[in-house]
Amino acid sequence: MTALSLHDLTRQFAGAGGLAVDRLTLSVAPGSLTALLGPSGCGKTTVMRMIAGLDTPTAGDVQIGGRSVLGLPPERRGAVMVFQNHLLFPFQTVAENVGFGLRMRHVPKPEIARRVAKMLALVQLPDVGARRPADLSGGQQQRVALARALVVAPQVLLLDEPLSQLDAHLRHDMRDLIRSLQQQLAITTLFVTHDQDEAVMLADRVALMLDGRLRQHDAPAAFYDRPADAAVVRFFGGQNLVPGRAVAGRFDCALGQLALPEGVADGPGLLTIRPESLRPGPGENAVTALVTARSYLGAGVRLTLQVQGTQLQAMLRHDEAAGLGVGDSLLLRLPRQALWVVPPEG
Amino acid sequence: MRRTLAGWVLILWLLLPLLPLAIWSFARGWRFPDVLPQVWTTDAWAIAFSQRAGVIESLGLTALIAAAVTLAALIIGVPAGRVLGLHEFRGKRAVQVLILAPIIVPGLAVAMGLHGVFSRLGLTNTLAGVMLVHLVPTLPYVILVMAGIFANHETAHEEQARSLGATGAQVFRHVTLPAILPGVMVAGLFCFLVSFSQYALTLLIGGGRVITLPLLLFSSASAGRNDLTGAIALLTILPGLVILLLTARHLTGRNRAITMAGQA
Numbered sequence: 001m002t003a004l005s006l007h008d009l010t011r012q013f014a015g016a017g018g019l020a021v022d023r024l025t026l027s028v029a030p031g032s033l034t035a036l037l038g039p040s041g042c043g044k045t046t047v048m049r050m051i052a053g054l055d056t057p058t059a060g061d062v063q064i065g066g067r068s069v070l071g072l073p074p075e076r077r078g079a080v081m082v083f084q085n086h087l088l089f090p091f092q093t094v095a096e097n098v099g100f101g102l103r104m105r106h107v108p109k110p111e112i113a114r115r116v117a118k119m120l121a122l123v124q125l126p127d128v129g130a131r132r133p134a135d136l137s138g139g140q141q142q143r144v145a146l147a148r149a150l151v152v153a154p155q156v157l158l159l160d161e162p163l164s165q166l167d168a169h170l171r172h173d174m175r176d177l178i179r180s181l182q183q184q185l186a187i188t189t190l191f192v193t194h195d196q197d198e199a200v201m202l203a204d205r206v207a208l209m210l211d212g213r214l215r216q217h218d219a220p221a222a223f224y225d226r227p228a229d230a231a232v233v234r235f236f237g238g239q240n241l242v243p244g245r246a247v248a249g250r251f252d253c254a255l256g257q258l259a260l261p262e263g264v265a266d267g268p269g270l271l272t273i274r275p276e277s278l279r280p281g282p283g284e285n286a287v288t289a290l291v292t293a294r295s296y297l298g299a300g301v302r303l304t305l306q307v308q309g310t311q312l313q314a315m316l317r318h319d320e321a322a323g324l325g326v327g328d329s330l331l332l333r334l335p336r337q338a339l340w341v342v343p344p345e346g
Numbered sequence: 347m348r349r350t351l352a353g354w355v356l357i358l359w360l361l362l363p364l365l366p367l368a369i370w371s372f373a374r375g376w377r378f379p380d381v382l383p384q385v386w387t388t389d390a391w392a393i394a395f396s397q398r399a400g401v402i403e404s405l406g407l408t409a410l411i412a413a414a415v416t417l418a419a420l421i422i423g424v425p426a427g428r429v430l431g432l433h434e435f436r437g438k439r440a441v442q443v444l445i446l447a448p449i450i451v452p453g454l455a456v457a458m459g460l461h462g463v464f465s466r467l468g469l470t471n472t473l474a475g476v477m478l479v480h481l482v483p484t485l486p487y488v489i490l491v492m493a494g495i496f497a498n499h500e501t502a503h504e505e506q507a508r509s510l511g512a513t514g515a516q517v518f519r520h521v522t523l524p525a526i527l528p529g530v531m532v533a534g535l536f537c538f539l540v541s542f543s544q545y546a547l548t549l550l551i552g553g554g555r556v557i558t559l560p561l562l563l564f565s566s567a568s569a570g571r572n573d574l575t576g577a578i579a580l581l582t583i584l585p586g587l588v589i590l591l592l593t594a595r596h597l598t599g600r601n602r603a604i605t606m607a608g609q610a
Binding site: 052053073075083100158 | 502503505506507508509510511512513514516520521524525
C-alpha cells in the first residue's frame, strides 16, 4: 500500500526540448518523507504541480491512496502544496490564512478557531493570529504557510523548496520543524529541493531527478555508498571516477588492480570512491599519490592528487594532512568496502 | 499645505460651472445685466419633484439602467480583461483594436447601424434595447481597466487557494476579487457614469419611449426653461457625486487601476 504513486508520469511542453518530465515512476510510503532532489530546471516542480492538479500530465498516472486522481480538480485531490514563497493571502489575518482551507470546507467556526490555534501552537507561533502576514518575518511567514497546509490534514503534503528563501540559520530551524511535525503527524510528504544536504538530512528516501528522469530512488546513504551512475556521483559532489574494467572481484585501471567489495558485476565501468574514504597509510589497495593542490576546509583538508596520471580528490583530517604540501607524495589506501563501480558513460 | 490649497482650487474649478445652474434653479427670470436674479423661488424644484413632471421617476429609471449596464459590463469585462491581461494568444492585437473600436468610431455612427439590427430584433423602443446599446460605449473602458489590472496580477495565490481546497468560485470570491477590487470599482464607476449621462444612444434606440434624465434635460433646455434645466442638471450630477464620494478611497493617485487606465 502506497500513499502516493506516480506511474510513467510524463510532461511534454510545446517546442523543442520541452520534455520536462520523462516517464517518472515513484512511490511514497504512508507517513514517510521523500525528497525529490535535482538541479533547478530538472522538472521537480512540474512533478509537484501535476500531483497537486495545477498542471496536466501528457501521459502517465498519479495515484493518491491507491486511486487515480487525474480526473479530480486540485481541491478534491487530498494533496496540498506549499510553495517556495509563502503565498499568504495579504488581505487576511494570520488566523484567517491558516483557517482558509477549513472555511472552504465549511467547517463550523468554533472548530476552525480551535484547530487554527492548535496548529499555530504546533509551528511555535501561538500569538500571531491577529496579525497581518506582512507584519511577520520571512521565517514566520513560511511557518504560517506550513500551518495553513497542515491544518486541513492532507493525505499528501507537497513542499516545493520551502527553505530556499530563508537565511541559513532560519533554514536549520525550519528544517527541524518540518521533520518533527511530519513525524508527529505521520503525514506523507514529498519535499522538493536542489540541496543534497537538505535532502539526505530530512528524508526517509531520496529520489534524484536529472533532466526530467528519475536517476536513483534510494535511502539517503545509498547515494554515497552505491550511486547509480556517474551523474549521481557528480551531483553529490564526487569527482573520483576512474575508467577501467571489473574482472573477478578486481578492478583493472590506471591505479592498478584494486580489490572490489562483493557484488560488483564484471565488465567495463567507472570506479568511484568518496574523497573522505581515502585514508593515508599502507594496506590493501594502497597507491602512491603526488599532491598537486591543497585547500583548507573547515572540517578537514582537501587534497588534489595525481596517481599514475589519474586525478583523485581526497579529504583528510587536519592531523593526517599536517606537513603535506604541493609536490609531496604519500601512500594512500582505497579501502575495499568504500569502492563502487558505476556503468561507463556514453 | 500647498497640496490642500491646490485641492481647493481644483474643487472650485470643478464646482464653478455648476454655480449658475444652482442659481437658475431658484430664479424666476434672470436677465442681463442683473448679477443675481430679481425674484427667488422654489417653483422649479417643486415641478422637478412633482409626480406629473416624471423627473424623479426618470432619475430612478436612469439609475436602474446604469446599474444594470454596469453589472453586465463587469460580468463580461472582468473575464475578458483577465484573458487579455494574463494570456498571449494569436490575434490578440486585433482583438484589442476591435475592443477599442467603439471608443474611436463616433457613437452615433455605430448607433445608426445598430438601429437597423435592433429594430429587426424588436429591441428598439425597449428598456432592454437601451441597456444593450449602453454596453457599446461602456464595455471598452471596463475591459481596458481590467486588462491593466490583470497584467500585474499574480495567479500563484489562486493556485495556492485551489490546492488548499477552494473551488473555482471560492477562489474568485476569497482570493481574486479582493485583489482586483480597486480595479473593479474604477471600471464600474466609469461604466455607471458613461451610461448615466448617455443621450444620443438612448434617444436613438429608446425612440423617446425610454425617458432617461439626459433626455429630460435636453427637452427642458430646448424648451427654454432655464430654471427647470438647472434643477434637472443638478439631479443628473447627483448620483455620480454620491458614487465618487463612496469610492473615493479607492481612487487615490496610488491606485494601480487609475495609472493602468492612463497607460492603456
